[in-house]
Amino acid sequence: MADSLLHHKHLLWRAGFGLGINQISDLENKSIKVLVNDLLKEESFTEISYDTPDANVPDDMMDIRTPAEKRKEMQRIIREQNNDLNLNFLDKIVNSKDQMREKMAFFWHGHFATRINNSKFNKQLLNVIRKNALGNFKDLLFEVSQSPAMLNFLNNQQNKKGHPNENFAREVMELFTMGRGNYTEKDIREGARAFTGWGYDKEGQFKERKNLHDEGSKQFLGKTGNFTGADVLNIILEQKTTATFITTKIYKFFVNENTDRNIVEQLSTDFYNSGYDIKKLMSNIFSSSWFYDKKNIGNRIKSPIELMAGMMRMLPMNIRNPENLIVYQKLLGQMLLYPPNVAGWPSGRSWIDSSTLMLRLQIPQIWSGLRPLEYSPRQDDDIEMGMKSRETALNKSFKNPNITIDWSRLEKVFEHKKPEDYLILNPKNLDMDPVKNFSDKSIKMMMINLMSTPEYQLC
Template identity: 60%
Template sequence: MNISQLQKNQHLLLRAGFGSNLSQIEKLESLTVTGIWKNLSANYSFKPLELKALPENLDYQKLAKLDADSKKAILQKNRKQNQEINLKFLKEMVHSEDQLREKMAFFWHGHFATRTQNSQFNLQLLNTIRQKALGNFGDLLTSVSQSPAMLQFLNNQQNKKGHPNENFAREVMELFTLGRGNYTEKDVQEGARAFTGWSFQPDGTFSEKPKTHDSGTKTFLGKTGNFDGNDALQIILDQKATSKFIVTKIYKFFVNEKPNPSIINHLSDRFYASKYDIKDLMTEIFTAKWFYNEENIGTKIKSPIELMAGIMRTLPMKIEKPENLIVYQKLLGQMLLYPPNVAGWPSGKSWIDSSTLMLRLQLPQIWSGLRPLEFAPKSDDDVEMGMKNAQSNFKNFKNANIVIDWDSVESVYKNKKVSDYLLQNKSSLSEKTVQEFSNASVKQRIINTMSTPEFQLC
């Protein structure tokens, strides 16, 4: 397959962001990947997500003392604010000029997977991840590890001298840094001792409690000393296995599900030597010639969020009931703020089953108002954010009340071959199908193209 400049440009925009918007489409064919990368990697000012009202802190000790109505009101406010955080994060993915930051934040959001009802903790962690997404991995790791959302999710408040809770130490090594096989059970035990006393105040402020910290000598990953949590994290970062684990995961997310051992080794050495500079790593990946090789283009299945955000960038739309977008996240299997477990979301072919594939293919038609939504949430799903009664609520759900600005879309695409701009992989698209598309209106061609299996790939 001959890789065109247009494909290369789209490849970079899809992988380093959430695809091209209408303003980029008009001149996309004439741009260079160097110019696009310069724009993607520019130093934009960071804008934290903010809620309409101050987050309601879930102090469970105080909550237990409240009457049923007061407790219900606080929990309901948290659910609504979690919905607000979800939708504002999605909005940034769709509309932010700082696409690289939001794509990296989306990656870290799945890597450092947490789940909490506390909207204050969710907002704090998400803004931390967004702010540090392209900075130093060690700084990001420390900030996330000391966040109330993570400490609560992995039970480190219960990690005390004499009664260590190993959950936090184990997951930090297994899922966030080293990966399995690069530490022992003894390291988990000693690491847990180092993290004793790490906790947070009711307002979410990180705190170290000397009375519950084990100040004894520990032997952790081959080093011996009176280590605390910060020492333990630094020892983890000193291991080259940490660099390789992170680079491998980033490569699989941004480049290809099948890692290239020689490239991984090279990138890992560079990442380690840079003292974990994330932006340097991403720059090397996205400016490398091998990134634009045929085997890396149009071979990755879009996650549900990537699919939704990509359509929303391609088709400018007014959404009357944006909260209903959370229903689509649930139906497609990826709700922001609600990973399935501490390992985060799966990837690749795990996104596709009989029900999700049909909805994926029909989504452009549903959002365009050409067909109704005929899928319902699974009744046995345990879902937060006010969606626990999704089965009954769904009866009143029609669609997100979307109005697409087709005039703007058609003006941009009227003299363009739609499939060249919307599909990265057309290997299985039949000539008959292409001919049918070409005979339709611009609007219908776009909807038809987005409704193909090939559109599920990026």
């Protein structure tokens, strides 16, 4: 297998969700440069939504004055809408030509992690992240910071003059922009004062509630002034440490958990000087020769969404009960729109324990109808915020996704090709005997067995 094919697969897994069945025929005829340009071309943006109309969900939905029946009905609608959003995002991840946009959105969705019940707010934040995924980090930061989902999740609705709530100011600096060690507790306190009054109205529109804003002088990151929330975000963006923190996180996600200090320094200087141009940063990474170094290839364990999406991109499927794909996300430990906490999902080896590894290796057989699913979701220790109902509903309603795979199409596509060259990053490292021994030599068994190997878990 030529190195170029290895590099193509590496790029498609990192800058997207793996090789799609329709990319196989002319993959080898394309240069990396053409592939990178294809990936960076953005189609016209379309929002993700759900089918039911927006339910006007008051913040105090759980108000004891709301009749129990009405509460129950509202919860049901919201649960349905959140599930729809999840599946519609997964569908974009799998089928969109805009693979780089959706991969970047997937990254930001873990970076700006929120977990709230309000489906309308979830939808709005998801689309802000997708719209700005390859745009400017300043725009992204401002729009996320002013989204009702984030303001609700980090309690800034309760942040008012005289009683500052520090939650939002702390996470903005610690997790979203600068990282620990680059600010003081005093900066958090003064930052929180600047964000007083930031909130949203009943329609979910951002509002600066002037009467709740602390107009006094504040000292923040070495500057003094009568700062507003916008001033604080701008001062944070002036710090070079912000560019370094974001670039390091992007490098760890897209290139290698072990960072190369010199490369990251160069990338973050360019990122800072470009005024935080995300597309330019990603183009720099994917066009650099070091990105294709041996040590950067196949060193990542696919996250559950990457694993599922990769299979769905390769196997032409008809899924009759797609809602049950959410159960697989839950079982594998990564449910879209439902991160474990404000720090997002952990990565790397934390994806795999004895129960998730077994399921990962069995999914190809389960989805092909060769074996039943014999798992029940792990009880999540960190289920709060009235979400218990969503979990139990998933467990109760579970049926198999009812998947039909068009194997004859795969036979045509792979007629003169070796499936392992396209499914496995580095087939040289794969012992093909077990794959072939168990198979009836059909493309179907070949694909299922290849996707059931430990090697397929890596990207």
